[in-house]
Amino acid sequence: MLRRRELLRLGLATGLSSLGARRASALGFVKGDPPPSPRTTPFVAPLPVPPVLTTVNPFPADCTLPPQSDLARLRFHRVITEQRLVRLHPELPRTAIWGYRDANTPRTGYEVLAGPTIVGRAGEPLIVRHENELPRDHVGFGVPNTTVHFHGGHVPAESDGFPEDIPGFRAVMHPGERFDYCYPLLDPGFSTGQPDRTDRPATMWYHDHFLDFTGPNVYRGLAGFFLFFDELDTGNERTGLGLPSGAFDIPLVFQDRRLDRNAQLVYDGMLDHNGFLGDKELVNGAIQPYLVVRRRKYRFRMLNGANARFYGIRVVDRDGRPQPFDLIATEGGLLSRPVRGRNLAILTPAQREDIVVDFARFPAGTRLYFENRLDQEDGRGPRGDFEEPEFLDRGVRLLELRVEGGPVEDPSRVPDVLRPFQAIPAGEVARARRRSFEFERRHGVWVINGESVDLERPIAVVPRNEPEVWRLKNGGGGWWHPIHVHLEFMHVLRRDGRVANLPEERDGLAKRDVISLGPNSEVEVFFEFRDFTGPYVFHCHTLEHEDAFMMGRFDVV
Amino acid sequence: MADHGGTESAEERGEPTWCRTESVRPALALLAALALACRAPAGEPVPREALGPDAVSEAIPPSSFMPIPDVALVTHEGRAVRFYSDLVRGRTVVVQFFFTDCQGICPVSTGRMRELQEALGERLGPEVSFLSVTLDPAHDTPAVLAEHARTIGARPGWTFLTGDLADITALRYRLGVYDLDPVLDADRNQHAGVLVLGNEPRQRWSMKPATLSVRPLLAALERTLGT
Numbered sequence: 001m002l003r004r005r006e007l008l009r010l011g012l013a014t015g016l017s018s019l020g021a022r023r024a025s026a027l028g029f030v031k032g033d034p035p036p037s038p039r040t041t042p043f044v045a046p047l048p049v050p051p052v053l054t055t056v057n058p059f060p061a062d063c064t065l066p067p068q069s070d071l072a073r074l075r076f077h078r079v080i081t082e083q084r085l086v087r088l089h090p091e092l093p094r095t096a097i098w099g100y101r102d103a104n105t106p107r108t109g110y111e112v113l114a115g116p117t118i119v120g121r122a123g124e125p126l127i128v129r130h131e132n133e134l135p136r137d138h139v140g141f142g143v144p145n146t147t148v149h150f151h152g153g154h155v156p157a158e159s160d161g162f163p164e165d166i167p168g169f170r171a172v173m174h175p176g177e178r179f180d181y182c183y184p185l186l187d188p189g190f191s192t193g194q195p196d197r198t199d200r201p202a203t204m205w206y207h208d209h210f211l212d213f214t215g216p217n218v219y220r221g222l223a224g225f226f227l228f229f230d231e232l233d234t235g236n237e238r239t240g241l242g243l244p245s246g247a248f249d250i251p252l253v254f255q256d257r258r259l260d261r262n263a264q265l266v267y268d269g270m271l272d273h274n275g276f277l278g279d280k281e282l283v284n285g286a287i288q289p290y291l292v293v294r295r296r297k298y299r300f301r302m303l304n305g306a307n308a309r310f311y312g313i314r315v316v317d318r319d320g321r322p323q324p325f326d327l328i329a330t331e332g333g334l335l336s337r338p339v340r341g342r343n344l345a346i347l348t349p350a351q352r353e354d355i356v357v358d359f360a361r362f363p364a365g366t367r368l369y370f371e372n373r374l375d376q377e378d379g380r381g382p383r384g385d386f387e388e389p390e391f392l393d394r395g396v397r398l399l400e401l402r403v404e405g406g407p408v409e410d411p412s413r414v415p416d417v418l419r420p421f422q423a424i425p426a427g428e429v430a431r432a433r434r435r436s437f438e439f440e441r442r443h444g445v446w447v448i449n450g451e452s453v454d455l456e457r458p459i460a461v462v463p464r465n466e467p468e469v470w471r472l473k474n475g476g477g478g479w480w481h482p483i484h485v486h487l488e489f490m491h492v493l494r495r496d497g498r499v500a501n502l503p504e505e506r507d508g509l510a511k512r513d514v515i516s517l518g519p520n521s522e523v524e525v526f527f528e529f530r531d532f533t534g535p536y537v538f539h540c541h542t543l544e545h546e547d548a549f550m551m552g553r554f555d556v557v
Numbered sequence: 558m559a560d561h562g563g564t565e566s567a568e569e570r571g572e573p574t575w576c577r578t579e580s581v582r583p584a585l586a587l588l589a590a591l592a593l594a595c596r597a598p599a600g601e602p603v604p605r606e607a608l609g610p611d612a613v614s615e616a617i618p619p620s621s622f623m624p625i626p627d628v629a630l631v632t633h634e635g636r637a638v639r640f641y642s643d644l645v646r647g648r649t650v651v652v653q654f655f656f657t658d659c660q661g662i663c664p665v666s667t668g669r670m671r672e673l674q675e676a677l678g679e680r681l682g683p684e685v686s687f688l689s690v691t692l693d694p695a696h697d698t699p700a701v702l703a704e705h706a707r708t709i710g711a712r713p714g715w716t717f718l719t720g721d722l723a724d725i726t727a728l729r730y731r732l733g734v735y736d737l738d739p740v741l742d743a744d745r746n747q748h749a750g751v752l753v754l755g756n757e758p759r760q761r762w763s764m765k766p767a768t769l770s771v772r773p774l775l776a777a778l779e780r781t782l783g784t
Contacts, residue, residue: 113772140760143780164776212780256709269762270733270753271623378737443662443750444736445766452766454773479737548764 004253008357034266037280040089041402044289049214049250049284050224051078053116054104060477061127061499063182066531073124078103079115081146081173081222082133086111086282089287097221098142110414113285114253115206115224120229122200126183136175141267142216146170147183150226151350151484152331154188155181157534158466160486163211163551164455169177171534172210185228188488192465198421199489199511201228202329202482203251203301203352206534211455215307215543216267218504219276221285223305225251233334237412243328244299244356244412250291252370253305253557254398255282271518275308275379275542280300283374283399290400294389298356304347304412312374312391312479313345315357315401318367326414329354330504332417332511339503344376346389348516352499353504356414359403371395379544381480385544386518387496390394403433416430421534423508424491424526428501432467432526439517439550440475444538446550453552458535461523462556468527469493474517479546481517485538487556489513490525497522529556603758615646626731628724630690633702633717640728644716645757649782653767654734656693661746666767667709668751669752670692674712676775682714691727692745694719715746733764754781
């Protein structure tokens, strides 16, 4: 297969042939790759952890919560979307990014790439007012119009962050405008009197979803965490399940970027349409940071927040030897039970996995690393396929863990039962309405079921509260497509004709909201779209594929 | 490769091989000067610490890591033009790659551009330019393109272009109209299904399927044009 740098070499070398090879070489065209980012020393700055979004006084809001909402527990927040300068690494000048800021934080007081972390609790509704203060006259990649998708949320269509305005349905904030989002945080099924307490999320996120330009806008920084707690997953080690909590519950968003020599972000709206890959690895907005850990258990909530990079995460020692951890959650919330002794987490764009690592067995002074072992050259995805991805012997180190201090008391635990739920019974599957969506490339563009689709009309009209089985098929060509469906979590029934058996997607054990379609994958998933009606979308979460219309609208009626 | 935290090749230790400024265009006169200017030490920052948040918007250099090739082309009216400086700079454009003999996807994308022409009305020309670049310059001479333009009813503001195949190929790659699969990339029919929408003053570019219907295509053009 021809790689991008070879194409560029071919194309640009021929294009500039009249200029002479030496001059072309002086400009770097013959080399073909974009210039490398400035060099930085790894593991010299501490891992930033975004602060929790604080509350504001109630205000009259332009969105509606369902009548079942407990308004006595309603909280209000205000978030500013802005351009600001942040330091991605101590050796670099500051980088202009687009980001979310808590309105209670002063304008110049927030030098973090990731937005503030929204913390929600079951049954406690939130209203979040977003105010768009992006520069109206912006020049460069990205568009200062925005809509905010609550990724993983079970929310009304009006508050889901639809990608564009459609007749009778406003979604987009232009500079100077605001938008109120209503997040009921009620259990799916609440409207039918059968709320499903087992269908609760754990680690979610919010990010821009503006049509055509989600890739560059999210790349500029429009993303933040949304964490969910309840009486089991309490946020307190001495109550509920007793999972590692507080300072020992750490969200990690993995993202790649490319910087010019002034440390400004580089992105090309034409060349990067296959899927952007950068040469700098960021965790929580810092290039290769470190984290000091005590000798006890930690929960890490891992999010792949990259546009197109896939991560195969291992926790390794200095010599690259993988260390075991417990997998406790995916996008669809806590697993029925932990999967112990794992040493690999594959995260396609937008996927999340929560793991617990116990550092008690490591002596002080130990250095460990989060490492990405997948080998990826371009936006098609990593080498290999879903069944057999190809791994690097030595990965790219993303984050250093420094074990320090003596033995400490650790009241946290990972119990043998987390949030058990039943696999979908065969009878439900049998009576489900079946739909099929094939994601494919034709004539250089993305199509679903052979057609270019747009958001003006739905390609599926889905009755509310009824079982559905969707067959998601990759049309081939060597591309991976991480498929995200809004509103509900997916139970994975079958993969490539067989019962899906990987622990992280086995029904009855895990649920997902992003399905990894490898180059030849075909996956059957089960849903019930409950409670809310209106337009939603499903799409490839390789953001450049999404921006080139690998996205369909479905209406719940 | 991303930084691994220790090793670095000699090549990676080298200096940046070009500068990222808007003025980097492959104009011959500039080349030697740029080659020298780019020899600043790697990572030497331009200080921007003094900038307040309000100044940021102007402070970001529009970043496109490679210029659009300013290749010499000829229009269907026989006019010699430079692609970037005469047709793209300062403008919003819809770019199509096609060839007149094409029986596959080209009629679809050309049909869509005709619908877009109708929808735009008087705005075609003053606000938006259509640029249709042939992938078959050996056959598609200016005269053939002029006949094609007449046949499909192209109005002023819609320019058909031919030139040297190597230049056209370079342009096609730079605008992103290529396939990573070399077999597909060698098939001209694969490249006519895409429309490149670009707003050069704002450095805003995106690609859309020509097979979209005209309303969403027009909406995408409005998003490219406006705030």
